[in-house]
Amino acid sequence: MSRKIGKILLALTLPAALAVAVAAPADADQAVRLQYRTSSTGATTAQAEPWFQVFNDGTTSIPLNQIKIRYYLKGAESYRFACSWAVVSCSTVTGHFVPQADGRQYLEVGFTSGTLAPGTSTRDLQLRFYRADWQSFTQSDDPSFGPHTSYTNWDKATVYVNGQLAWGNPSGSEPDPDPTDPPGPGGELFDDFTYTNASDPRLQQRGWTVRSSQGGPGVPGATWSASAVSFPGGLLTLDSSTDGTASGTVQTELSTANRKFHEGTYAARVRFSDAPVSGPDGEHVVQTFFTITPLRFNLDPDYGELDFEYLPNGGWGEPANILYATSWETYQGDPWQAVNTHTEERTSFAGWHDLVIQVSGGHIKYYVDGRLFADHSGIHYPETPMWIMFNQWFIDLQAATGTRTYRQQVDWVYHAKNEVLSPAQIQSRVGAFRTAGTAFQDTVPNP
Numbered sequence: 001m002s003r004k005i006g007k008i009l010l011a012l013t014l015p016a017a018l019a020v021a022v023a024a025p026a027d028a029d030q031a032v033r034l035q036y037r038t039s040s041t042g043a044t045t046a047q048a049e050p051w052f053q054v055f056n057d058g059t060t061s062i063p064l065n066q067i068k069i070r071y072y073l074k075g076a077e078s079y080r081f082a083c084s085w086a087v088v089s090c091s092t093v094t095g096h097f098v099p100q101a102d103g104r105q106y107l108e109v110g111f112t113s114g115t116l117a118p119g120t121s122t123r124d125l126q127l128r129f130y131r132a133d134w135q136s137f138t139q140s141d142d143p144s145f146g147p148h149t150s151y152t153n154w155d156k157a158t159v160y161v162n163g164q165l166a167w168g169n170p171s172g173s174e175p176d177p178d179p180t181d182p183p184g185p186g187g188e189l190f191d192d193f194t195y196t197n198a199s200d201p202r203l204q205q206r207g208w209t210v211r212s213s214q215g216g217p218g219v220p221g222a223t224w225s226a227s228a229v230s231f232p233g234g235l236l237t238l239d240s241s242t243d244g245t246a247s248g249t250v251q252t253e254l255s256t257a258n259r260k261f262h263e264g265t266y267a268a269r270v271r272f273s274d275a276p277v278s279g280p281d282g283e284h285v286v287q288t289f290f291t292i293t294p295l296r297f298n299l300d301p302d303y304g305e306l307d308f309e310y311l312p313n314g315g316w317g318e319p320a321n322i323l324y325a326t327s328w329e330t331y332q333g334d335p336w337q338a339v340n341t342h343t344e345e346r347t348s349f350a351g352w353h354d355l356v357i358q359v360s361g362g363h364i365k366y367y368v369d370g371r372l373f374a375d376h377s378g379i380h381y382p383e384t385p386m387w388i389m390f391n392q393w394f395i396d397l398q399a400a401t402g403t404r405t406y407r408q409q410v411d412w413v414y415h416a417k418n419e420v421l422s423p424a425q426i427q428s429r430v431g432a433f434r435t436a437g438t439a440f441q442d443t444v445p446n447p
Contacts, residue, residue: 031058032116032166034069036154039126041147043140043378047130049084050144052109053151054159055121064088064111064122068160070170071107072143073097078132081107087123088114095127106144140378141362146329147339147379152299186264186417187443189388190430193410194439195231204257206440211253211391217286218393221246228252234439235271236410240392242283244400252408253391260447261291262385265421266306266357267430269411270390274312274321274350279404284315284395287408289355291386298332299339304382306364308355312348312406315395322346325366325373327380343374352411354427360420370423385447388415417444 033055040049050071056062073079081095094110107129116122131137139145144157158168195203198210210226219242228239228250238252268289275281290307305328312321326342343366356367362381366374392408414430421429433441 031056032062032067032159032161033057034154034157034159034167035121035151036144036146036157037148037151038146039149040128040139041149044136044138046134046136047128048137048139048142048145049126049128050107050157051127051151052125052157053121053123054116054125056116056118059118061118062116062161064092064114064116066162067111067116069109070098070144070158070160070168071109072157072170073105073107073139074141074143075137076105077137079107079129080132081129082127084126084128086125088125093125093127095129097129104143145379146299146301148299150337152332153297154301156301186419187445188417188429189261189415189442189444190412190433190438190440191442192234192412192434192439193231193236194234197231198226198229200231202440207257207442209255209257211255217391218251218395219246219249219397222249222251222394224253225250229254234411236390238287238390238392238408239277239405240285240394240408241279241403241405242394242397242400243403244397246397248403249394249397251391251393253389253393255389255391256387258446259293259385259387260444261388261415261417262382263359264415264417264419265426266291266359266388266415267421267423267426268355268390268413269352270308270355271352271409271411272310272312272349273407274348276404277407279402280400281404282313282398283400283404283406284311284313284398285392285406286311286315286395287392287406289390289410291357291382291388293382293384293386295331299330299337301330302384303330304328304384304386305340306357306359306382306386308357308366310349311395312350318346320346321348321350323349323368323373325376327364327376329379339379341376341380343376345373354423356421356423356426358420367423388413415444 035053037051038049052069079097083090083093086093092112092114097105098108099105155168158170159166210229211224212226229252230237240251242249270289272287287310293304295303307326309324314320322344324342324344326340329339331338354369358365362377364376390410
């Protein structure tokens, strides 16, 4: 599945104010940055091969013996470190493993001599490590691992200068991101979509944004129209249309304004459609329910996206209707590189469906009408809070005669923070809200 254009444009339109910065160095004159790649990309391996480059983006020189790189691992197995090749010479590179109280450990890489001048880098540090008993091991769940074969900025490993954190997130000292159970209830979001129209002030008051800004995903030059979003009979209704031209194409989206949703259970009752409500059929339209984190830079390791996407007329090389469940680790726009995993079924999903996404214990489980549809894990597990979104957009344009209008509807949406709920439990909670006459509730705390 290729989503090159859509993903690039979506990244460009995400609010810049919501970007999350990595840790800044204690001394701004000594700004360092770490890039990472690996020559061993498999989920399991006999030998891990992290390669690094440390950059000095500051204005003063840094003695290399003040710099430490930490690469975080799960488990307490005994490992051996080796330097395969380094521009600064392997004779100046050190490495040892440091155990932590939570049962993890990290590889700490240092230097015995040398200086990192402003505007320069160490260039290649081609490192490797292996189990002392030479048994293969799983590296895909190591906090610092990524399957990237070209250098990219990498904040899942850290850099310390003179003992001060200067770059990255110290994953190894944080609580285990893959607990057996989530840390306990953290609030609920429920919305029955009882609004008058897209201009109803309660939408904004309750944390929703009806999109009207330009950009992707979808057809370049298309309009994202708030007026094409309506709520007849308490149903969120997205009416997207096209006359075969970019200027005559309207796409629709509703999104939470706050990016505060992470582990727990997501659910929505969604109506997909195979045919337009007016005009001839045939467009490659995408109907969705998903969560997403902004991409700060190419191959950002903290990017995340969990998708239900229904293509009633195919697209992305598919000839007919198909439903995708896709979990994203990250991506790069140019040249295109996608790091995701997906499960799909090639059949019609027209009509109402109860869609559920459970995010807990290192697994992302997708359910359709109570049936387990997909189970994804490993590096695709989301690391950071996300928005909840619904949108309907066009992959490309066919030769239309007249205007075609496609409709996606949503009956309700629900999220339980830090709780793993079965589809039956969700139905019970939604039913309780409706019996009590509760049209909206949001007790999920803002970050």
